[in-house]
Amino acid sequence: VPPLARAAPADGAASAPPSPSPSSGCCRRGVGADEAPTAARPVATVLFFAPNAVLYESFGMAPVDGASWVATYARLGYQVCVWNARGYGRTGGGVPGPSQNAKDALHVAAYLAGRCGVPRLLLHGESIGGLAACGVAARLDATPSLRVALVADRTFSDLRCEAQYLTGLDAVAGLMQVVTGWRAADTDAVGSYLRATCPKLVANDCRDHMIPDAASLKSGVAQHRIFGAASPVSVSLEGDSRVADASRRAPPPPPSNMTIDAVNVAHLYCCVRHVRNCAEDEAARVRQRPFADDLDVEADAAGAILLACSLLYRVGTGGGQSLARACASGLGGCRSWVCAAAAWPGDAKLLSVESLGATNDRDSDDSDDDDAATPAASPSSAADGLRRLVEARREDLGDAAASVGFCAAFLSKLAASDTPRDAARFGDLAVLGCGHNAPWKRHEREALFGWLETHLPPGERDAMVVASG
Numbered sequence: 279v280p281p282l283a284r285a286a287p288a289d290g291a292a293s294a295p296p297s298p299s300p301s302s303g304c305c306r307r308g309v310g311a312d313e314a315p316t317a318a319r320p321v322a323t324v325l326f327f328a329p330n331a332v333l334y335e336s337f338g339m340a341p342v343d344g345a346s347w348v349a350t351y352a353r354l355g356y357q358v359c360v361w362n363a364r365g366y367g368r369t370g371g372g373v374p375g376p377s378q379n380a381k382d383a384l385h386v387a388a389y390l391a392g393r394c395g396v397p398r399l400l401l402h403g404e405s406i407g408g409l410a411a412c413g414v415a416a417r418l419d420a421t422p423s424l425r426v427a428l429v430a431d432r433t434f435s436d437l438r439c440e441a442q443y444l445t446g447l448d449a450v451a452g453l454m455q456v457v458t459g460w461r462a463a464d465t466d467a468v469g470s471y472l473r474a475t476c477p478k479l480v481a482n483d484c485r486d487h488m489i490p491d492a493a494s495l496k497s498g499v500a501q502h503r504i505f506g507a508a509s510p511v512s513v514s515l516e517g518d519s520r521v522a523d524a525s526r527r528a529p530p531p532p533p534s535n536m537t538i539d540a541v542n543v544a545h546l547y548c549c550v551r552h553v554r555n556c557a558e559d560e561a562a563r564v565r566q567r568p569f570a571d572d573l574d575v576e577a578d579a580a581g582a583i584l585l586a587c588s589l590l591y592r593v594g595t596g597g598g599q600s601l602a603r604a605c606a607s608g609l610g611g612c613r614s615w616v617c618a619a620a621a622w623p624g625d626a627k628l629l630s631v632e633s634l635g636a637t638n639d640r641d642s643d644d645s646d647d648d649d650a651a652t653p654a655a656s657p658s659s660a661a662d663g664l665r666r667l668v669e670a671r672r673e674d675l676g677d678a679a680a681s682v683g684f685c686a687a688f689l690s691k692l693a694a695s696d697t698p699r700d701a702a703r704f705g706d707l708a709v710l711g712c713g714h715n716a717p718w719k720r721h722e723r724e725a726l727f728g729w730l731e732t733h734l735p736p737g738e739r740d741a742m743v744v745a746s747g
Contacts, residue, residue, distance in 0.1 A: 320395035322736045323357040325387055325414075327407030329715075333367040334360035347402065350723060355736035356400065361386050363410070376437065376464040380413030387414055391424045398425045398734050405488070405714070408433025408495065409467045415474035427734040428478040428705075429726070430471060432714055434489050435498025435508055437465035442512040443490040443610065451511050468498035468508045471705075477733035478705035479726075481718075484598040484614075488714040491599075492610025496707060500617035503704050505540055513610050519548050526555045528677045532684050536691055538620055540613070546688045547612040549681035550590055550605040556678040557587035582667065582674035586682045589663050593689065594654035595619035598709050601660075601689075619657065620695045622707045661689035 326347055328334065348358050363379040364371030372378070390396040401418075403411025408430040415428040434440035437460075438451035454460065463469070471478065482496035491497060498508035515523055518530040529548035533541050560580045590602040597618050604615035655663070664686035672679045708726065712718050718726070730736075 319357060320397060321357050322355070322398040322400070322734065323359055323390055323396045324351045324400045324402055325359050325361075325383070325390065326351075327383060327401070327403035327411045328360065329405035329407055334362050346717070347404070351400075351402075354727065354730075357396075359386065359390060375458065376409055376413075376460055379410040380417075380470075383410050383414045384417055387418050391418075395423075397423060398427075398737065400427050400429065400730070400734050402429040402431060403433060404431040405433055406437075407431075409437065409465070409470075412467045412470035412474065412495075415476055415478065416470040418476075420476055425734060426476040427730070428471075428474055428476055429481060430467070430478065430495050431481045432483060432486055432489060432710070433467060433495045434493050435466075435468045435495050436493075436510040437467075438462070439498070439510050439512060440489060440493040443493040444488070448512060462510065466510065467495050468502055471495060471499060472502065472703060475702070479708055479729060480705060481708040481710055481726075482597075483710040483713060484604070485711075486714045490607065490610070491604070491614045492608060494614065496597075496618060497610070497614035499704055500621040501613060503621040503700075504538060504617040512608075513613065515544060515548070515609055519544060523548055523551055526552075528552055529681060532680075536687060538616065538692060538695055542688060543613050543616050544609060546616070546685065547605050547609050549684045550602055550612070552681045553583065553586050553590060553678050553685065554602060554605070556676070557583045560584060580674075582671040583676070583678055586664060586667055586675065586678070586685075589655065589660050589667075590685065592655040593657055593660035595657065598711060600654075616692065618707070619692055621704065656693065657689040658693035661686045661693060664689070 324347075348360065351358050361383070362369040363374050363382045365374035365378075387399060387401070390399060399418075401411045401415050403409070411428060412430055412433075415426065418426055420426045438454055441450040441454055442448055454465075455462070471480075480496050480499060482491070482494050484491040484494075486494065492512070501508040514520070521527075522529050529545060529552055532545050536542060560583050564580050587602065591600045593601045595615070595618065597615060599615070601612075601615055604611040664682050668675065668679055668683045668686065675682055706729065708722065708729075710718060710722055712722065
């Protein structure tokens with residue numbers, strides 16, 4: 279396949295990609311046997327941005343009746359365009375990179391809109407493809423003749439942040455720029471997403487094993503909405519809080535002003551960790567008692583801290599995991615949980631998750647399901663339960679009483695937060711439970727179809743698939 283990206287003509291018009299090879303037949307299931315290879319038609323079209331190292335030729339091997347995005351969208355009536363950026367597969371043109379990928383995709387999008395007359399264009403980017411999809415959405419202006427929508431599917435907030443959380447090495451962010459030459463603006467998906475003015479959807483699985491929740495686009499967008507900025511690098515405790523956490527001691531005194539900000543979130547993280555540490559210690563002591571299985575948590579002194587920890591493992595916001603589970607992944611996970619809870623209230627989430635646990639078909643070998651199948655508690659009900667527990671059993675809670683009290687106060691503040699709803703800028707959130715590589719589950723796809731019917735319906739039910747290189 280000839281290179282996609284060429285120098286733009288003098289008049290600024292995008293050059294057209296070549297027609298698909300008649301001999302290969304890749305991804306052309308909608309074309310009849312007696313029909314000559316042709317360019318895209320003027321119907322609602324999905325421009326799909328593939329995950330890392332996935333070539334468009336591979337879509338030709340997916341079963342027509344399978345759960346692949348090509349087959350799924352084609353069945354809905356969308357035309358689907360899959361493509362290879364420069365440096366991928368048989369496409370020449372140099373070494374791939376975030377900025378080049380977005381420029382290449384912009385040529386394809388301009389070709390579909392300008393040369394083929396596509397009236398509705400859905401930009402669906404999966405994993406690293408989400409970075410390019412956000413970049414195109416930020417640059418592609420909707421017109422009376424073209425409606426655009428964006429689905430950022432299980433992607434990251436910033437490639438530097440993703441690399442740090444995935445490797446656990448803070449130096450990776452600086453090394454990445456030195457080794458690759460990529461600029462900070464090239465790897466920033468949050469900035470591109472926020473600049474896009476079209477309808478947009480963030481799809482996220484908080485237990486994604488490839489993109490930690492703290493590095494997800496969901497987390498970055500939510501932090502930008504609540505804190506005013508998203509950290510492009512990983513975050514960790516500092517000073518006395520870090521020392522207290524490392525030594526399993528009670529956290530230092532809380533901030534004087536209770537607000538939903540980075541300082542209070544860091545203290546919340548310390549408090550949740552301290553409650554969990556105390557509960558683990560108490561559980562170990564209980565197991566050494568005779569008849570340990572007969573523990574009465576309502577009457578036994580040891581039961582107070584176990585009840586508090588249980589509540590923290592139950593409080594959820596529809597993000598797919600509990601507060602305690604989020605804190606177990608680090609301060610970044612806690613920030614992501616809090617900001618998502620404040621940024622996307624229940625009515626702004628595309629999917630609601632009744633269970634906080636992982637399901638059996640996740641593409642992960644993680645079997646640590648402490649909160650699996652646990653009914654979710656709202657922040658307000660959890661705050662009320664923790665507050666009553668402190669009032670009734672402060673002595674039983676010991677030095678964890680202050681931590682439990684702060685958790686109650688923070689969750690109460692969170693439940694009462696009045697973050698302005700700005701759907702036009704921040705979009706909607708789809709909560710997934712399919713892992714990083716597995717297809718979306720049936721109810722998740724159906725919820726997406728409902729969103730598309732509102733923002734970018736397929737219209738004509740005559741689908742085909744176009745491949746370009």
